[in-house]
Amino acid sequence: MSEDVKVAEQRRRMGLPPLPQGFDPRRAIDPAAMERMMRAQAVARAQAQAATTVVIGTIVTLVSSAFGFVAALAWNDAINVTLNNFLQTQFGVDPTKQSSTISLLRAVIFTVIAIIAIFILQRVAGRWAKKAAITAAAGEGSY
Numbered sequence: 001m002s003e004d005v006k007v008a009e010q011r012r013r014m015g016l017p018p019l020p021q022g023f024d025p026r027r028a029i030d031p032a033a034m035e036r037m038m039r040a041q042a043v044a045r046a047q048a049q050a051a052t053t054v055v056i057g058t059i060v061t062l063v064s065s066a067f068g069f070v071a072a073l074a075w076n077d078a079i080n081v082t083l084n085n086f087l088q089t090q091f092g093v094d095p096t097k098q099s100s101t102i103s104l105l106r107a108v109i110f111t112v113i114a115i116i117a118i119f120i121l122q123r124v125a126g127r128w129a130k131k132a133a134i135t136a137a138a139g140e141g142s143y
Helices: 002-015 031-092 098-135
Strands: none
Touching: 031 098
16 A cells, blocks of 8 residues: 555545645745744744753752752751750750750850851852852853
8 A cells, every 4th residue: 555545545534635636735835934934933942942941940949959958957956966065065054954045045156157157158159259250251161
């Protein structure tokens, strides 16, 4: 069975009229319309690629945030143990007895540590950003 016979049989089963002899569907559209369609397809592909990039970026951000949260919980535990040991050795305070004074003291110490850490990290990040801007302006590439 030739290809034309197969196509004709499929069209008949779907209830479509037979194609005229020598009909080429690619030539049924004028060249200007074909060009517009090709441009529209290219734009659609570019938009799909951009959307894919945004989705991947969002997923990376979410996963990074999740790992950051887990790391923060680990640091919280480590700092709590260290601070409890410090309070017990320096002040003779039993950290298992959670009084409001101990909780307040722990919160103040955590706050001071957090402020110092954030200040240092912002300065380091600022230096890196400045270095990246200078490198990009010099034409050596960027990160």
